[in-house]
Amino acid sequence: MAGIYIHIPFCRQKCYYCDFYKTVNTTLKPKFLVGLKAEAKLRKNYLQNEVVETIYFGGGTPSVLEASELADILTHLNQHFDIREAAEITFEANPDDLTTEYLLAIKKAGINRLSLGIQALQNRHLQKMNRRHDAGQAIEAIQNAARVGFDNISVDLIYGLPGLTEEEWKDSLDQVFQLPVQHLSAYHLTYHEGTAFYTWLKKGTLKELSETESVKQFEILIDRAASAGFEQYEISNFARNELYSQHNTSYWQGKKYLGLGPSAHSFDQLSRRWNTSHVESYIKAIENNLAYSEEEILTEKDRYNEYILTRIRTKWGVSLKAVNELFGADVKNYLLKQLGKYIQADLVTVKNETITLPRKGLFVSDEIMTDLMII
Template identity: 40%
Template sequence: MEAGLYLHIPFCTSKCHYCDFYSVTALSRKDEVVEAMVKELQAEIGFLGAVKPALRTIYFGGGTPSLLQAEDFTTLFNTIEASYDLSCLEEVTLEANPDDLTPEYLAMLRRFPFNRLSIGVQTLDDAGLKRINRRHTAAQAKQAVLDSRAAGFSNLSIDLMYGLPGQTTEQFNQTLEEALRLPVSHISSYALSWEEGSVLYKELMQGRLQQASDEVLEACYFNLIAVLEAHGFLRYELSNFAKPGFESKHNSSYWDGTSYLGIGPGAHSYNGSLRRYNVSSIDRYVEGLRSGEPARELEWLDSNARYNDFIMTGLRTTRGIMVKELEKLFGVSKRYYCLYNARKNLKNGFLVYEEERLRLDEKSLFIADDICSDLIWV
């Protein structure tokens, strides 16, 4: 079965104030990290259960992968092509900051297998961008999308955030309207998460910022769904919308149980029975690969943990949970457990069960985590 490959590029020129993903600004260490990633790519083929594993998707995330240059991509793609079967490869994504996507950089990217760009716009309000310490302007973001399309990239995704400090529903709606004038085929949109350790979280704890109310967040979310659907973007996961045929194949693999290998400091991997976490430290990551003893944590998944994964990921999607598949994978007792614990939310209309499929009703999308918690095995 084809798998996914994720490469975590842990470098940023500056840290966004909402971010708690592992990243550093020590760009001088880029070469040794790429060298270590090559070693990991070659050494970890067996994690996917084949001599030369077949890849369906490749995703460069971060951090800021658009800080890599041609020589870095050449090194990594040469290693991938030598070690993995790419005959079934369908999607190769690069996450990028708008201000990195100059016409020259885009022309360079076209020399490699990239066929999808995910552009971190976040908001098209300059004051909002400054508040969260993004290094681009609204004008740069719009130009980056236009330049990407002109360079020949037809599969373009942008990220948008709501619930930003001081952001009103009107301001978010204005960003959404402006974004829909751009030639994009996919939009990921999330409420701001106040991550412990981020600059925004520290300011929140100091009383300098205030979280958006649930009422504001809910209004933004349901307006987002309505506006995007009116423009031909279908919701296929809680926070992801695409025009038909432009759903993210790589991200979908996280929700349908497909195996994926994560490469780089802070990257995660999953193969159905094992979840693995690379250490979030360049020093320990590089030294571990050099010594042949990679620094990582392992989590072996028993049947209950795999059932919980199946529930939590499946319920996020419009497809929902296929109950016959659940029974096949985990037995009739888990089927009974799931449907028994779904009774309350079926009665109140938050869940819908039809044709052996259990899914969220639209009115319950904003409380999906609460509903999911009723179905997981504890």
């Protein structure tokens, strides 16, 4: 089984915290769509005829696409890949794009899972981030999506925002959990170099939330989610009724995936490949049959480190049996040695030859993952 990720690189305006590749030059969209379909055809053998069980439209802002353009992409993919009939097809969207008419149209095109970039439910924070929507539009978009028949809706929230209070964070979570939402992705704000937030932080015009406040907000997230019936199945991801993100779970489980579009990454279990992060260069290269990506062949150390990094984040954890089978007894023994101090401190649990992080371990997960890797 495999997945396909499609990067739609267009945004109507840039958010001040985001470092994903995007452009506001939407006039390039027609040529981009031609190039995207050409790349899909060129790379139809990358997944080696494995059945595609997930498709994910990310960005950027995929909801800048017309529903007819989205339908055309999906039709094209079905012509060149073996896509499972019940495949999970996720579509990232901005709340202000989701009119009832648009929701009905993308549902008809084949979208069966929505991922909405809510980020906050206080207008002052949305304005500070330069989001296009307000809190009312976010709530209305979720309600409208459910009303037209979407029953697998995920929302994104950000904690650790400058000035975000404990009460505001509780309020955002409580509102989301009262809505017809089945999945939550909640991330701590990262100040990425090249973003407006990073520049303002370095200049001192933006004040970073303290570590104590950030840790408290993570604790609130875990507690509030559990009380609302949301299972924490990955450090930043929570789901009701086991409606996990199948696409993201496939990343954590090391399945193959093909990335299409500027900046998209691909993985075939032996190598990684990434496309140029420049839409004009991407279009020109495909038009002229030139290279538009780079590739890295993974060493055994790379593959082990990736196995640790992806799996220990999840409720399914790291299998000692799999480590032994994939990388040998010496690597398994190294892993057990590195685990020793964390087991004694109750920061790691080993049960039935599976390594997982208990609640205490989640708060120092970066340290644990680094220590378990082979440098």
